[in-house]
Amino acid sequence: MARVGLTRERLTRDGAELADEQGFDAVTVSAVARRFDVKAASLYAHVKSTDDLRTGVALLALEELADRVAEAIAGRSGREALAAFAAAYRDYARAHPGRYAAARFRLDPQTAAASAGVRHAQMTRALLRGYDLAEPDQTHAVRMLGGMVHGFVELEAAGGFAHTAVDPQASWDWTVDALDAMLRARAHAA
Protein backbone atom coordinates (compact mmCIF):
# COMPACT_ATOMS: atom_id res chain seq x y z
CA MET A 1 0.00 0.00 0.00
CA ALA A 2 3.05 2.21 -0.34
CA ARG A 3 2.89 4.60 2.56
CA VAL A 4 3.76 8.15 1.72
CA GLY A 5 4.30 9.28 5.30
CA LEU A 6 1.71 12.02 5.67
CA THR A 7 1.99 14.32 8.65
CA ARG A 8 0.08 17.39 9.62
CA GLU A 9 3.33 19.28 9.31
CA ARG A 10 4.14 17.96 5.84
CA LEU A 11 0.63 18.75 4.65
CA THR A 12 0.94 22.26 6.00
CA ARG A 13 4.30 22.86 4.34
CA ASP A 14 3.01 21.51 1.08
CA GLY A 15 -0.09 23.66 1.41
CA ALA A 16 2.17 26.70 1.76
CA GLU A 17 4.02 25.82 -1.43
CA LEU A 18 0.76 25.26 -3.24
CA ALA A 19 -0.45 28.66 -2.02
CA ASP A 20 2.60 30.36 -3.50
CA GLU A 21 2.20 28.54 -6.79
CA GLN A 22 -1.55 28.76 -7.29
CA GLY A 23 -2.89 31.19 -4.73
CA PHE A 24 -4.18 30.67 -1.23
CA ASP A 25 -7.67 29.79 -2.48
CA ALA A 26 -6.20 26.79 -4.26
CA VAL A 27 -5.22 25.28 -0.90
CA THR A 28 -7.85 22.55 -0.57
CA VAL A 29 -7.81 19.03 0.79
CA SER A 30 -8.10 17.47 -2.64
CA ALA A 31 -5.44 19.68 -4.23
CA VAL A 32 -2.92 18.76 -1.55
CA ALA A 33 -3.93 15.08 -1.80
CA ARG A 34 -3.20 15.17 -5.53
CA ARG A 35 0.26 16.54 -4.87
CA PHE A 36 1.00 13.61 -2.56
CA ASP A 37 -0.65 11.23 -5.03
CA VAL A 38 -3.02 10.07 -2.37
CA LYS A 39 -6.79 10.03 -1.97
CA ALA A 40 -8.38 13.09 -0.38
CA ALA A 41 -9.98 11.04 2.37
CA SER A 42 -6.54 10.05 3.65
CA LEU A 43 -5.78 13.60 4.67
CA TYR A 44 -8.62 13.72 7.12
CA ALA A 45 -6.59 11.66 9.55
CA HIS A 46 -4.22 14.64 9.84
CA VAL A 47 -6.35 17.72 9.34
CA LYS A 48 -9.93 18.20 10.42
CA SER A 49 -11.13 20.14 7.39
CA THR A 50 -10.10 22.44 4.59
CA ASP A 51 -10.42 25.30 7.04
CA ASP A 52 -8.10 23.53 9.45
CA LEU A 53 -5.57 22.97 6.66
CA ARG A 54 -5.65 26.64 5.76
CA THR A 55 -5.32 27.64 9.37
CA GLY A 56 -2.15 25.59 9.53
CA VAL A 57 -0.72 27.38 6.50
CA ALA A 58 -1.70 30.73 8.00
CA LEU A 59 0.09 29.97 11.27
CA LEU A 60 3.18 28.84 9.38
CA ALA A 61 3.22 32.03 7.33
CA LEU A 62 2.75 34.26 10.38
CA GLU A 63 5.64 32.49 12.08
CA GLU A 64 7.99 32.74 9.11
CA LEU A 65 7.12 36.35 8.53
CA ALA A 66 7.63 37.23 12.19
CA ASP A 67 11.06 35.59 12.10
CA ARG A 68 12.08 37.65 9.10
CA VAL A 69 10.83 40.87 10.58
CA ALA A 70 12.62 40.13 13.85
CA GLU A 71 15.85 39.55 12.02
CA ALA A 72 15.38 42.70 9.97
CA ILE A 73 14.94 45.05 12.89
CA ALA A 74 17.52 43.44 15.19
CA GLY A 75 20.30 45.89 16.00
CA ARG A 76 18.72 48.74 14.06
CA SER A 77 16.75 51.77 15.15
CA GLY A 78 15.02 54.84 13.79
CA ARG A 79 14.73 55.29 10.09
CA GLU A 80 16.95 52.33 9.35
CA ALA A 81 14.79 50.03 11.47
CA LEU A 82 11.63 51.36 9.83
CA ALA A 83 12.99 50.72 6.36
CA ALA A 84 14.12 47.20 7.27
CA PHE A 85 10.80 46.45 8.94
CA ALA A 86 8.78 47.57 5.94
CA ALA A 87 11.10 45.82 3.50
CA ALA A 88 10.74 42.54 5.39
CA TYR A 89 6.98 42.57 4.81
CA ARG A 90 7.19 43.65 1.22
CA ASP A 91 9.94 41.20 0.30
CA TYR A 92 8.09 38.33 1.91
CA ALA A 93 4.88 39.23 0.08
CA ARG A 94 6.73 39.34 -3.22
CA ALA A 95 8.64 36.11 -2.68
CA HIS A 96 5.68 34.24 -1.20
CA PRO A 97 2.41 35.79 -2.31
CA GLY A 98 0.32 32.81 -1.29
CA ARG A 99 1.79 32.67 2.19
CA TYR A 100 1.37 36.39 2.58
CA ALA A 101 -2.30 35.99 1.71
CA ALA A 102 -2.46 33.13 4.19
CA ALA A 103 -1.09 35.39 6.92
CA ARG A 104 -4.18 37.53 6.32
CA PHE A 105 -6.52 34.54 6.80
CA ARG A 106 -9.12 35.26 9.45
CA LEU A 107 -8.34 33.12 12.51
CA ASP A 108 -10.74 32.57 15.36
CA PRO A 109 -9.80 34.75 18.35
CA GLN A 110 -8.12 32.15 20.51
CA THR A 111 -6.07 30.70 17.66
CA ALA A 112 -5.01 34.22 16.79
CA ALA A 113 -4.05 34.92 20.38
CA ALA A 114 -1.77 31.87 20.39
CA SER A 115 -0.28 32.68 16.99
CA ALA A 116 2.78 34.64 15.91
CA GLY A 117 0.35 37.49 15.23
CA VAL A 118 1.09 38.81 18.70
CA ARG A 119 4.80 38.92 17.88
CA HIS A 120 3.99 41.13 14.92
CA ALA A 121 2.15 43.55 17.15
CA GLN A 122 4.97 43.56 19.69
CA MET A 123 7.60 44.19 17.05
CA THR A 124 5.65 47.06 15.57
CA ARG A 125 5.47 48.66 19.00
CA ALA A 126 9.16 48.00 19.59
CA LEU A 127 10.00 49.68 16.32
CA LEU A 128 8.02 52.75 17.27
CA ARG A 129 9.81 53.10 20.60
CA GLY A 130 12.57 54.69 18.57
CA TYR A 131 10.20 57.55 17.79
CA ASP A 132 9.29 58.22 21.39
CA LEU A 133 5.53 58.55 20.99
CA ALA A 134 3.26 58.81 24.02
CA GLU A 135 -0.07 57.01 24.17
CA PRO A 136 -2.48 57.12 22.50
CA ASP A 137 -0.32 58.36 19.66
CA GLN A 138 1.71 55.18 19.73
CA THR A 139 -1.39 53.10 19.09
CA HIS A 140 -2.44 55.45 16.32
CA ALA A 141 1.01 55.04 14.79
CA VAL A 142 0.90 51.24 15.09
CA ARG A 143 -2.36 51.22 13.17
CA MET A 144 -1.20 53.68 10.59
CA LEU A 145 2.02 51.83 10.00
CA GLY A 146 0.32 48.45 9.79
CA GLY A 147 -2.27 49.79 7.39
CA MET A 148 0.28 51.57 5.26
CA VAL A 149 2.59 48.60 4.83
CA HIS A 150 -0.20 46.12 4.26
CA GLY A 151 -2.12 48.38 1.91
CA PHE A 152 0.86 49.21 -0.25
CA VAL A 153 1.96 45.61 -0.47
CA GLU A 154 -1.51 44.43 -1.34
CA LEU A 155 -2.13 47.02 -4.02
CA GLU A 156 1.22 46.21 -5.55
CA ALA A 157 0.49 42.48 -5.49
CA ALA A 158 -2.92 43.06 -7.03
CA GLY A 159 -1.26 44.75 -9.98
CA GLY A 160 -2.62 48.15 -9.07
CA PHE A 161 0.64 49.86 -9.97
CA ALA A 162 1.03 48.35 -13.41
CA HIS A 163 -0.58 51.20 -15.31
CA THR A 164 2.07 53.78 -14.59
CA ALA A 165 5.68 53.70 -15.63
CA VAL A 166 7.03 54.91 -12.29
CA ASP A 167 9.11 52.26 -10.51
CA PRO A 168 7.25 50.82 -7.51
CA GLN A 169 10.53 50.63 -5.61
CA ALA A 170 10.91 54.40 -5.90
CA SER A 171 7.37 54.88 -4.59
CA TRP A 172 8.16 52.53 -1.74
CA ASP A 173 11.30 54.41 -0.76
CA TRP A 174 9.45 57.69 -0.99
CA THR A 175 6.68 56.32 1.22
CA VAL A 176 9.07 54.98 3.85
CA ASP A 177 10.83 58.35 3.92
CA ALA A 178 7.54 60.11 4.34
CA LEU A 179 6.54 57.80 7.17
CA ASP A 180 9.80 58.37 8.95
CA ALA A 181 9.49 62.13 8.65
CA MET A 182 5.90 61.96 9.85
CA LEU A 183 6.73 59.90 12.90
CA ARG A 184 9.66 62.10 13.84
CA ALA A 185 7.50 65.16 13.56
CA ARG A 186 5.05 63.64 15.98
CA ALA A 187 7.54 62.52 18.62
CA HIS A 188 6.79 64.05 22.02
CA ALA A 189 3.78 65.70 20.45
CA ALA A 190 1.33 64.31 23.00
Add this chain to the structure above:
Amino acid sequence: MARVGLTRERLTRDGAELADEQGFDAVTVSAVARRFDVKAASLYAHVKSTDDLRTGVALLALEELADRVAEAIAGRSGREALAAFAAAYRDYARAHPGRYAAARFRLDPQTAAASAGVRHAQMTRALLRGYDLAEPDQTHAVRMLGGMVHGFVELEAAGGFAHTAVDPQASWDWTVDALDAMLRARAHAA
Protein backbone atom coordinates in the same frame (compact mmCIF):
# COMPACT_ATOMS: atom_id res chain seq x y z
CA MET B 1 -44.55 28.03 -13.95
CA ALA B 2 -44.41 31.14 -11.81
CA ARG B 3 -41.84 33.39 -13.41
CA VAL B 4 -39.76 35.32 -10.97
CA GLY B 5 -38.34 37.77 -13.46
CA LEU B 6 -34.64 37.13 -13.34
CA THR B 7 -32.32 39.66 -14.92
CA ARG B 8 -28.59 39.98 -14.93
CA GLU B 9 -29.05 43.24 -13.11
CA ARG B 10 -31.32 41.79 -10.43
CA LEU B 11 -28.93 38.89 -9.89
CA THR B 12 -26.06 41.31 -9.54
CA ARG B 13 -27.89 43.51 -7.05
CA ASP B 14 -28.92 40.48 -5.05
CA GLY B 15 -25.36 39.20 -5.15
CA ALA B 16 -24.21 42.49 -3.68
CA GLU B 17 -26.67 42.17 -0.81
CA LEU B 18 -25.62 38.60 -0.22
CA ALA B 19 -21.99 39.72 -0.15
CA ASP B 20 -22.74 42.24 2.58
CA GLU B 21 -24.67 39.70 4.60
CA GLN B 22 -22.44 36.66 4.27
CA GLY B 23 -19.18 37.82 2.73
CA PHE B 24 -18.09 38.05 -0.87
CA ASP B 25 -17.02 34.40 -0.94
CA ALA B 26 -20.62 33.41 -0.31
CA VAL B 27 -21.64 34.92 -3.66
CA THR B 28 -22.20 31.77 -5.70
CA VAL B 29 -24.69 30.78 -8.34
CA SER B 30 -26.51 28.38 -6.04
CA ALA B 31 -26.65 30.80 -3.11
CA VAL B 32 -28.24 33.49 -5.26
CA ALA B 33 -30.59 30.92 -6.80
CA ARG B 34 -31.77 29.95 -3.31
CA ARG B 35 -32.54 33.57 -2.53
CA PHE B 36 -34.78 33.79 -5.59
CA ASP B 37 -36.26 30.38 -4.80
CA VAL B 38 -35.21 29.12 -8.18
CA LYS B 39 -32.96 26.32 -9.42
CA ALA B 40 -29.31 27.14 -9.92
CA ALA B 41 -29.40 26.13 -13.57
CA SER B 42 -31.88 28.90 -14.32
CA LEU B 43 -29.28 31.55 -13.53
CA TYR B 44 -27.01 30.43 -16.32
CA ALA B 45 -29.30 32.10 -18.82
CA HIS B 46 -28.25 35.44 -17.32
CA VAL B 47 -24.70 34.97 -16.08
CA LYS B 48 -22.00 32.87 -17.68
CA SER B 49 -20.45 31.52 -14.50
CA THR B 50 -19.82 32.17 -10.83
CA ASP B 51 -16.87 34.28 -11.84
CA ASP B 52 -19.07 36.30 -14.15
CA LEU B 53 -21.58 36.82 -11.36
CA ARG B 54 -18.86 38.05 -9.02
CA THR B 55 -17.45 40.31 -11.70
CA GLY B 56 -20.87 41.92 -11.97
CA VAL B 57 -20.95 42.54 -8.22
CA ALA B 58 -17.43 43.95 -8.35
CA LEU B 59 -18.33 46.40 -11.12
CA LEU B 60 -21.42 47.49 -9.23
CA ALA B 61 -19.40 48.10 -6.08
CA LEU B 62 -16.70 50.06 -7.91
CA GLU B 63 -19.37 52.22 -9.48
CA GLU B 64 -21.20 52.91 -6.23
CA LEU B 65 -18.00 53.64 -4.39
CA ALA B 66 -16.75 55.99 -7.11
CA ASP B 67 -20.06 57.88 -6.93
CA ARG B 68 -19.70 58.34 -3.20
CA VAL B 69 -16.13 59.46 -3.41
CA ALA B 70 -17.00 61.91 -6.17
CA GLU B 71 -19.74 63.39 -4.07
CA ALA B 72 -17.47 63.58 -1.04
CA ILE B 73 -14.71 65.56 -2.72
CA ALA B 74 -16.94 67.80 -4.81
CA GLY B 75 -16.45 71.43 -3.85
CA ARG B 76 -13.74 70.68 -1.30
CA SER B 77 -10.00 70.99 -1.41
CA GLY B 78 -6.89 70.46 0.66
CA ARG B 79 -7.23 68.85 4.03
CA GLU B 80 -10.99 68.94 3.92
CA ALA B 81 -11.05 67.09 0.62
CA LEU B 82 -8.55 64.55 1.88
CA ALA B 83 -10.63 63.83 4.97
CA ALA B 84 -13.82 63.49 2.93
CA PHE B 85 -12.10 61.26 0.38
CA ALA B 86 -10.75 58.92 3.03
CA ALA B 87 -14.02 58.91 4.95
CA ALA B 88 -15.93 57.93 1.82
CA TYR B 89 -13.88 54.77 1.46
CA ARG B 90 -13.96 53.88 5.12
CA ASP B 91 -17.68 54.53 5.51
CA TYR B 92 -18.50 52.46 2.47
CA ALA B 93 -16.36 49.59 3.71
CA ARG B 94 -18.07 49.66 7.08
CA ALA B 95 -21.58 49.92 5.68
CA HIS B 96 -21.00 47.39 2.89
CA PRO B 97 -18.13 45.07 3.77
CA GLY B 98 -19.02 42.52 1.14
CA ARG B 99 -19.23 45.07 -1.63
CA TYR B 100 -15.98 46.62 -0.48
CA ALA B 101 -14.35 43.19 -0.76
CA ALA B 102 -15.96 42.82 -4.18
CA ALA B 103 -14.36 46.08 -5.28
CA ARG B 104 -11.05 44.37 -4.59
CA PHE B 105 -11.93 41.43 -6.82
CA ARG B 106 -9.28 40.82 -9.43
CA LEU B 107 -10.71 41.77 -12.85
CA ASP B 108 -9.09 40.87 -16.12
CA PRO B 109 -7.26 43.85 -17.61
CA GLN B 110 -9.80 44.93 -20.21
CA THR B 111 -12.76 44.63 -17.85
CA ALA B 112 -10.79 46.68 -15.34
CA ALA B 113 -10.00 49.30 -17.97
CA ALA B 114 -13.71 49.70 -18.71
CA SER B 115 -14.71 49.78 -15.05
CA ALA B 116 -15.16 52.59 -12.58
CA GLY B 117 -11.68 51.73 -11.34
CA VAL B 118 -10.26 54.37 -13.64
CA ARG B 119 -12.53 56.98 -12.03
CA HIS B 120 -10.99 56.08 -8.69
CA ALA B 121 -7.52 56.68 -10.02
CA GLN B 122 -8.56 59.98 -11.62
CA MET B 123 -10.19 61.20 -8.42
CA THR B 124 -7.15 60.36 -6.37
CA ARG B 125 -5.00 62.41 -8.72
CA ALA B 126 -7.54 65.22 -8.67
CA LEU B 127 -7.44 65.25 -4.89
CA LEU B 128 -3.67 65.51 -4.88
CA ARG B 129 -3.69 68.46 -7.25
CA GLY B 130 -4.51 70.51 -4.17
CA TYR B 131 -1.07 69.65 -2.82
CA ASP B 132 0.78 70.76 -5.91
CA LEU B 133 3.15 67.81 -6.26
CA ALA B 134 5.36 67.42 -9.31
CA GLU B 135 5.93 64.06 -10.99
CA PRO B 136 7.05 61.50 -10.02
CA ASP B 137 6.10 62.59 -6.51
CA GLN B 138 2.47 62.75 -7.47
CA THR B 139 2.49 59.11 -8.51
CA HIS B 140 4.28 58.16 -5.31
CA ALA B 141 1.62 60.02 -3.36
CA VAL B 142 -1.21 58.33 -5.27
CA ARG B 143 0.21 54.94 -4.37
CA MET B 144 0.88 55.85 -0.78
CA LEU B 145 -2.57 57.30 -0.31
CA GLY B 146 -4.27 54.34 -1.96
CA GLY B 147 -2.30 51.90 0.13
CA MET B 148 -2.86 53.79 3.33
CA VAL B 149 -6.62 54.06 2.98
CA HIS B 150 -7.06 50.51 1.79
CA GLY B 151 -4.70 49.04 4.38
CA PHE B 152 -6.27 50.84 7.29
CA VAL B 153 -9.79 49.97 6.20
CA GLU B 154 -8.91 46.35 5.68
CA LEU B 155 -7.12 45.91 8.98
CA GLU B 156 -10.04 47.51 10.75
CA ALA B 157 -12.53 45.26 8.94
CA ALA B 158 -10.43 42.20 9.78
CA GLY B 159 -10.77 43.03 13.45
CA GLY B 160 -7.10 43.91 13.78
CA PHE B 161 -7.87 46.85 16.02
CA ALA B 162 -10.06 45.03 18.48
CA HIS B 163 -7.35 44.24 20.98
CA THR B 164 -6.70 47.82 22.05
CA ALA B 165 -9.13 50.16 23.75
CA VAL B 166 -8.17 53.19 21.65
CA ASP B 167 -11.03 54.35 19.43
CA PRO B 168 -10.37 53.51 15.76
CA GLN B 169 -11.99 56.79 14.76
CA ALA B 170 -9.33 58.68 16.72
CA SER B 171 -6.59 56.69 14.97
CA TRP B 172 -8.23 57.45 11.67
CA ASP B 173 -8.36 61.20 12.32
CA TRP B 174 -4.77 61.14 13.51
CA THR B 175 -3.72 59.32 10.36
CA VAL B 176 -5.55 61.69 8.03
CA ASP B 177 -3.95 64.62 9.84
CA ALA B 178 -0.53 63.08 9.48
CA LEU B 179 -1.08 62.45 5.77
CA ASP B 180 -2.20 65.99 5.20
CA ALA B 181 0.83 67.42 7.00
CA MET B 182 3.12 65.13 5.08
CA LEU B 183 1.68 66.02 1.69
CA ARG B 184 1.85 69.72 2.43
CA ALA B 185 5.47 69.37 3.48
CA ARG B 186 6.26 67.75 0.17
CA ALA B 187 4.54 70.27 -2.07
CA HIS B 188 6.93 71.81 -4.58
CA ALA B 189 9.62 69.55 -3.19
CA ALA B 190 10.51 68.03 -6.55
Add this chain to the structure above:
DNA sequence: GCCGCTTCCTACACACTATAGGCAAATGAC
Protein backbone atom coordinates in the same frame (compact mmCIF):
# COMPACT_ATOMS: atom_id res chain seq x y z
C1' DG C 1 4.96 -15.35 13.84
C1' DC C 2 1.34 -12.73 15.65
C1' DC C 3 -1.01 -8.75 17.78
C1' DG C 4 -2.25 -4.13 17.66
C1' DC C 5 -1.84 0.42 15.98
C1' DT C 6 -1.42 3.48 12.28
C1' DT C 7 -1.91 4.65 7.54
C1' DC C 8 -4.10 4.70 3.61
C1' DC C 9 -7.83 2.67 0.99
C1' DT C 10 -12.85 2.15 -1.07
C1' DA C 11 -17.53 3.50 -0.76
C1' DC C 12 -20.83 6.74 0.08
C1' DA C 13 -23.78 11.02 1.03
C1' DC C 14 -24.09 15.57 -0.05
C1' DA C 15 -23.13 20.31 -2.16
C1' DC C 16 -21.79 23.36 -6.04
C1' DT C 17 -20.64 24.26 -11.06
C1' DA C 18 -21.99 23.88 -15.56
C1' DT C 19 -24.34 21.98 -19.93
C1' DA C 20 -28.23 20.06 -22.66
C1' DG C 21 -32.69 19.71 -23.71
C1' DG C 22 -37.83 20.14 -22.48
C1' DC C 23 -42.18 22.31 -21.42
C1' DA C 24 -45.09 26.07 -20.24
C1' DA C 25 -46.05 30.95 -19.67
C1' DA C 26 -45.84 35.35 -21.77
C1' DT C 27 -45.98 38.03 -25.94
C1' DG C 28 -47.33 39.56 -30.46
C1' DA C 29 -49.91 38.89 -35.13
C1' DC C 30 -54.11 38.63 -36.89
Add this chain to the structure above:
DNA sequence: GTCATTTGCCTATAGTGTGTAGGAAGCGGC
Protein backbone atom coordinates in the same frame (compact mmCIF):
# COMPACT_ATOMS: atom_id res chain seq x y z
C1' DG D 1 -59.58 34.90 -28.96
C1' DT D 2 -56.19 31.71 -30.97
C1' DC D 3 -51.96 30.40 -32.57
C1' DA D 4 -46.98 30.53 -33.23
C1' DT D 5 -42.82 32.27 -31.35
C1' DT D 6 -39.94 33.64 -27.90
C1' DT D 7 -38.42 33.50 -23.34
C1' DG D 8 -37.97 31.75 -18.62
C1' DC D 9 -37.46 28.30 -15.67
C1' DC D 10 -37.51 23.40 -15.34
C1' DT D 11 -35.33 18.33 -14.97
C1' DA D 12 -31.53 15.45 -15.83
C1' DT D 13 -26.81 14.65 -15.84
C1' DA D 14 -21.64 14.81 -15.53
C1' DG D 15 -17.76 16.38 -13.01
C1' DT D 16 -15.39 17.94 -8.84
C1' DG D 17 -14.82 18.97 -3.89
C1' DT D 18 -15.94 18.01 1.24
C1' DG D 19 -16.37 15.00 4.84
C1' DT D 20 -17.64 10.27 7.28
C1' DA D 21 -17.48 5.22 7.95
C1' DG D 22 -15.48 1.15 7.74
C1' DG D 23 -11.92 -2.11 5.75
C1' DA D 24 -7.27 -3.82 4.63
C1' DA D 25 -2.36 -3.52 4.31
C1' DG D 26 2.01 -1.92 6.44
C1' DC D 27 4.98 -1.63 10.67
C1' DG D 28 6.51 -2.08 15.39
C1' DG D 29 6.81 -4.78 19.79
C1' DC D 30 7.13 -9.07 21.67
